Amino acid sequence: MKPLRESSAIERSLVAVVDDDESVRESLPDLLREFGFAAHAFSSAENFLASDSIGKTRCLILDIAMPGMTGLALQRELKIRKHKIPIIFITAQKDEAVRVRAFEQGAAEFLLKPFSDTALLAALDTALRSS
Amino acid sequence: MGGAYYVGELHHSRAGYGLIADADGGRAVNSDAPEIAISSDVLRKWQRIVDLLANIMHVPSAVVCKIEPPDYTHYTVISSSNSTGNPFPVDQIFSMDIGTFCETVIKSREPLLVANGLENDQWKSAPEMRVGMVSYLGFPVFWPDGRVFGTICVLDNKTNRYSDMYQELLSHCRDVLQGDLQTLARLGSELEEQKAHLSELFARVPEAIVLADRDCRIVRVNPEFTKIFGYTAEEAIGRRLQDLIAPDELQEEVESVMYRMVPTGGVFAVETVRRHKNGMPVPVSLLCVPVSSLGSGDTGYVIYRDMTETKRLQDEQRRYQEIQLELAHANRIATIGQLSASITHELNQPLTGILTNCSTGLRMLTDDSPNLDGAREAIRRTMRDANRASEVILRLRTLYSKREVTAELVDLNETTREVIALSLGELQKGQVIVRTEFADDLPLVIGDRVQLQQVVLNLLLNALDAMIGVNDRPRQLVVKTHRQEGDCVGVSVQDSGVGFEPHTVDKLFEAFYTTKQDGMGMGLSVSRSIIESHHGRLWAVPHDGAGATFSFSIPCRTNTNIQ
Numbered sequence: 001m002k003p004l005r006e007s008s009a010i011e012r013s014l015v016a017v018v019d020d021d022e023s024v025r026e027s028l029p030d031l032l033r034e035f036g037f038a039a040h041a042f043s044s045a046e047n048f049l050a051s052d053s054i055g056k057t058r059c060l061i062l063d064i065a066m067p068g069m070t071g072l073a074l075q076r077e078l079k080i081r082k083h084k085i086p087i088i089f090i091t092a093q094k095d096e097a098v099r100v101r102a103f104e105q106g107a108a109e110f111l112l113k114p115f116s117d118t119a120l121l122a123a124l125d126t127a128l129r130s131s
Numbered sequence: 132m133g134g135a136y137y138v139g140e141l142h143h144s145r146a147g148y149g150l151i152a153d154a155d156g157g158r159a160v161n162s163d164a165p166e167i168a169i170s171s172d173v174l175r176k177w178q179r180i181v182d183l184l185a186n187i188m189h190v191p192s193a194v195v196c197k198i199e200p201p202d203y204t205h206y207t208v209i210s211s212s213n214s215t216g217n218p219f220p221v222d223q224i225f226s227m228d229i230g231t232f233c234e235t236v237i238k239s240r241e242p243l244l245v246a247n248g249l250e251n252d253q254w255k256s257a258p259e260m261r262v263g264m265v266s267y268l269g270f271p272v273f274w275p276d277g278r279v280f281g282t283i284c285v286l287d288n289k290t291n292r293y294s295d296m297y298q299e300l301l302s303h304c305r306d307v308l309q310g311d312l313q314t315l316a317r318l319g320s321e322l323e324e325q326k327a328h329l330s331e332l333f334a335r336v337p338e339a340i341v342l343a344d345r346d347c348r349i350v351r352v353n354p355e356f357t358k359i360f361g362y363t364a365e366e367a368i369g370r371r372l373q374d375l376i377a378p379d380e381l382q383e384e385v386e387s388v389m390y391r392m393v394p395t396g397g398v399f400a401v402e403t404v405r406r407h408k409n410g411m412p413v414p415v416s417l418l419c420v421p422v423s424s425l426g427s428g429d430t431g432y433v434i435y436r437d438m439t440e441t442k443r444l445q446d447e448q449r450r451y452q453e454i455q456l457e458l459a460h461a462n463r464i465a466t467i468g469q470l471s472a473s474i475t476h477e478l479n480q481p482l483t484g485i486l487t488n489c490s491t492g493l494r495m496l497t498d499d500s501p502n503l504d505g506a507r508e509a510i511r512r513t514m515r516d517a518n519r520a521s522e523v524i525l526r527l528r529t530l531y532s533k534r535e536v537t538a539e540l541v542d543l544n545e546t547t548r549e550v551i552a553l554s555l556g557e558l559q560k561g562q563v564i565v566r567t568e569f570a571d572d573l574p575l576v577i578g579d580r581v582q583l584q585q586v587v588l589n590l591l592l593n594a595l596d597a598m599i600g601v602n603d604r605p606r607q608l609v610v611k612t613h614r615q616e617g618d619c620v621g622v623s624v625q626d627s628g629v630g631f632e633p634h635t636v637d638k639l640f641e642a643f644y645t646t647k648q649d650g651m652g653m654g655l656s657v658s659r660s661i662i663e664s665h666h667g668r669l670w671a672v673p674h675d676g677a678g679a680t681f682s683f684s685i686p687c688r689t690n691t692n693i694q
C-alpha cells in the first residue's frame with residue numbers, strides 16, 4: 001500500500017466487523033478501506049467486547065446468527081455498557097421478526113447478505129449520520 | 132370241558148345257523164370288515180398242529196378249514212395233515228350246501244362228534260363217506276369278535292368214539308388257533324388304524340401329495356392336488372407327471388427330479404414351477420420322498436407346496452420396502468424443506484464474500500493509482516468463495532436426487548462432517564454448541580452415502596428439536612464416530628435436550644410416532660430401516676442427567692448386498 005494512505009489512516013473513522021464467517025471477515029475490511037475507513041474484523045461478539053477497539057469504533061457491522069453471543073445480544077450488551085455505536089446488521093437469514101427486533105433495539109440499518117457495495121455505502125452513510 | 136358240549140346228531144336247520152355271534156340272519160353283516168390274511172408263519176404252525184394231531188390220535192386226516200367271506204358260500208381246507216390216507220388236500224373247496232360235517236359245525240357254531248356215519252341215517256350219504264372217512268370230531272373256530280373262522284377237525288376211516296382226552300386235545304388246539312387269530316386281528320386293526328391315520332393325513336395336509344411309480348405315472352393323489360393343480364384323482368391317476376403338470380419348458384426337469392429319487396433314496400427339496408390344468412403357472416416348493424418298499428414299483432412321494440401366497444407376500448414385502456424408500460426420499464425432501472433456510476444461509480455467506488471482494492477489486496483497479504496486489508488478493512478470495520458456493524450446491528444436489536440405492540465405500544467421518552456443515556446454520560440459530568470427536572483410524576464402510584447422510588441428518592435435527600426448549604443449561608451437541616469391536620463402525624449423536632422416558636424407547640422408532648407439533652414421525656423409522664438395510668443397528672439411550680444419545684453402528688467389512 002502507498003505510504004500516503006497509511007499516514008492518513010490515522011484520521012479515518014474505525015468501522016468494526018463482527019462475523020463468524022471467515023470470507024466476510026476477510027473481504028469486508030478491504031472494501032471498507034477502499035471506502036476510506038479504517039477497518040477491524042472480529043470472529044465473535046465476545047472477542048469484540050474484549051478488545052480495546054470498542055471505544056474507538058465509529059460504526060459496527062454485525063452479523064446476527066453466531067455461535068455463542070448473537071448479534072442482537074451484543075447490541076443489548078453495548079446498550080447496557082452505554083456504548084452508543086451505530087450498528088448495521090448483516091444477516092444471511094431473512095427473518096422479519098429478527099429485523100423488527102433489531103430496529104426496536106435501535107439498529108441503524110439492516111442488510112441482507114449478499115449486499116452490494118452501494119447498499120453498504122448508503123447504510124454507512126445513514127449510520128454515521130445518526131451518531 | 133370233556134363231555135360238556137353237544138355230541139351227537141344235529142338237526143340241519145338253515146334258519147338256525149349263524150356265522151356271526153349277533154346273527155341277524157344276514158350273512159352280509161361284517162362281510163365288509165377287512166379280510167385278515169393268515170400269515171405264512173401262522174400257517175406253518177397250524178400245519179405242525181394238524182400233523183401232530185393225526186399222529187397222536189392215529190387218524191388218517193386232521194384238517195383246518197376256513198369259511199370264505201364275503202358270501203360264506205364255501206369253505207377251504209387251509210391246513211391238512213401229511214398223513215397216509217388223508218383224502219383232503221390243502222386248498223380243496225367245499226360248497227356250504229352239500230351237508231358235510233364241517234358245514235354243519237360252521238352253521239351250528241357247535242362241536243360235532245360222529246362215531247360212524249354209516250350207522251346213521253343223517254350222515255350215511257354225507258360227502259365224507261364217499262372218500263372213506265366215516266367218523267368225525269370237529270370244533271368251530273371263532274374270530275375274537277365272535278364270527279366263525281372255520282373248523283378244526285379229525286376224521287377216521289373206521290368207527291372212532293374219540294376219548295375225552297382226544298376231545299380235550301382237539302379243543303385245546305382250537306384254543307391255540309383262536310389265540311393266533313386274536314393276534315392277527317389285533318395286528319390287523321392296528322394296521323387299519325395306521326392306514327386310517329395315513330389316509331387322514333393324506334386327505335388333510337395343505338400340500339398336494341402324489342405317489343408316483345418308476346415311469347413317473349401317478350398312482351395316487353390327495354384332494355389338495357386337485358385344489359392346487361385342478362385335476363381330479365380320476366383325471367390324474369395313470370398319467371405321467373411331466374405330461375400333466377409340467378410346463379413345456381420344464382419337462383426334463385420333472386423327469387430328472389423323478390430319476391434322482393431312484394438311486395439316492397434320500398429326501399430332497401426343489402423350488403420350481405408347475406402348471407395348473409387351466410394353463411397358469413403355479414410356483415411350488417416340492418419335497419421328494421423316495422419310498423423304500425421296492426417291491427411295489429412305486430418310486431416315491433412328491434409333495435407340492437403351493438408358493439403362490441408366499442410369493443405374493445414376498446412381492447408385498449418388496450413393495451413395502453419400495454414405499455419405505457419412497458418415504459425416505461420424501462422425508463429427505465421434507466427435511467431439505469426445513470433446511471432450506473439453513474441452505475440459504477450457507478449460500479449467502481460465500482455470495483457475500485464474492486460480491487464484496489468483486490467490489491473491492493473493482494475499486495482497487497479503477498483507482499487513480501491501481502492497487503494490483505490488493506485486486507489480485509480480492510480476486511483470489513472471490514474464486515475461493517465461488518468454489519465454496521458450488522460445494523454447497525453439490526451437497527444439496529446429492530441430497531435431493533432420488534437415486535437407486537448404491538453400494539460404495541463410505542467414510543463416515545466425511546459423511547458426518549458434511550451433514551454437520553450443512554446443518555450448521557440451523558444449529559447455530561438454535562444456539563447449539565457443536566463438538567465433534569472423530570476417530571481418525573475409522574475404516575470405510577460399504578453402503579449408500581446419501582442414505583447414511585440422511586440418517587445422521589435426522590439424528591441431528593431430532594437432537595436440535597430436543598434442545599430447542601431447553602434454557603436452563605447449555606445446548607450441547609456431541610457427535611462422535613468410533614470404531615467398535617466386531618469390525619463395526621459407529622456414529623453417536625449426544626444431546627442435552629429433553630430426553631425421553633426409557634420405556635418409550637421402542638415407540639420412538641415407530642413410523643408416525645411424534646411428540647412434535649409439526650413432526651411427521653418418520654425420521655427415526657426411516658433411519659432405522661436404512662441402517663438395517665446396511666446390516667447395522669440404530670438405538671437410543673436416555674441420559675441419567677439431561678438429554679439422550681442416539682447411535683448406530685454398521686459392519687465395515689460386509690460384502691452382502693444392500694437391499
Ligand SMILES: Nc1ncnc2c1ncn2[C@@H]1O[C@H](COP(=O)(O)OP(=O)(O)OP(=O)(O)O)[C@@H](O)[C@H]1O
Nearest residue numbers: 593594597630639645646647650651652653654655
Ligand atoms: N434426541 C431426542 N431426544 C428426545 N426425544 C427424541 C429425540 N429424537 C427423537 N425423539 C422422539 O422421538 C420421536 C420420533 O422421532 P422422529 O424423528 O421419528 O419423528 P419426528 O422428529 O417427530 O418427526 P419427523 O420425522 O418429521 O422429523 C420424536 O417426536 C421425539 O418425541
Ligand SMILES: [Mg+2]
Nearest residue numbers: 589593654655
Ligand atoms: Mg425427526
